[in-house]
Amino acid sequence: MKRIIYVEDEKDIGEWVTRDLTERGYEVIWLKSGEEVDRYRHQADLLILDVMLPGLDGFSIGRRVKKQNPELPILMLSARTAVEDKLEGLQFADDYLTKPFHPDELSARIEVLLRRFHTNEEEMLQLQHLTIRLNDLRIEHNGEEIRLTGKQYYLFEYFLRNLNRILTKEHLYENVWGEPYLDGDKTLMVHIRYLREKIELDPAQPTIIETIRGLGYRMKR
Template sequence: MVRILYIEDESDIGSWVKNDLEERGYEVYWLKSGEDAEKYVPEADIAILDVMLPGLDGFSIGKRMKKEKSDLPVLMLSARTAVEDKLEGLSFADDYLTKPFQPDELAARIEVLLRRFQKNDQVLELHHLSVHTKDLRIINRDNGSEIQLTGKQYQLFQYFIRHLNQILTKEQLYEGVWGEQYLEGDKTLMVHIRYLREKIEKNPSRPKVIETIRGIGYRVKR
């Protein structure tokens, strides 16, 4: 599961962002100041920092994080829209998002940063598949062939891999991949999962890779 270190002192905004990101399948460590941030940096996959904080400001905290862990993507959030502030933030941070913002935009920027900072290629063994995490190449070990996915199939499978072992609701999957609110009764997700299963499962009628969790959603389990 992707772990987000989030620092925001305003309770209403912090609670709203934390809840939204957790609904999308992220694990969120929310702090109201940078006082204990260094304890969370080693385990964090990405940091999201407000600029205006009690004590050290977000710029100072972000610079310290980058010095401690240079490959940690840092996204700055701020109501300060002046060019000078953005330039200062982008002198060390990897993205700068101004308030107010839509949750879908924040989630999209998080995904972009995670892809940009993805670690060296790892190979996941999922039943009969070998999945190369860096470029998401999928090899069928039974015959050595590479499985080709379409754009949305690729994005959907990538979302599963980013949230490996986690049960994902239809709402999480649809909003995470399509970037839109899921409407009950919409068959788009179900159709894409069916086509994805036809490509990656040994027996699509009895799927082992993408499990159906009855009444909740789906899961890819290692």
């Protein structure tokens, strides 16, 4: 589980982002100001900084942290959209995202930064009885690799990126197949059945990919 330091003084935004990233499988340390960043920065895999903060602003904090920990990726968040502000932030930060933003975009940018800065690490996730080698998304059970077909692989990957989140059939189909979902189409259901046959101990009583009646599906850790 990757650990993110998130510095945001606005309560509503901070709660929303923290909840969303936690549901996606990250450990989030939410700080209301930059005063405690030094306390946690050595334990973090990524730093997300809002620009407008009480006391020292995000630019000042980011410059200091980058100088002390150049290997720590920094993502700036700001309502400032002026090119001058973005250029100032990108002098030290590794990415700059303007508000308002979609949570999927924030998650995607986080994943890119983590891959860029942690590609040499062997990352593993234990998903119930499965061991997931995240660098190449290899799935193992008792040391044996479980091989997936193309669509099974992309479906599993999308579930993994949204760990513990309830995903509707429409959302899954549109994001994995890239096409609008047609009511009554059994394609998704069939692929999930085949996927369960490969990854579940008992496909008839699945514990990894749950059916949430009336809503959709959820991959549960």
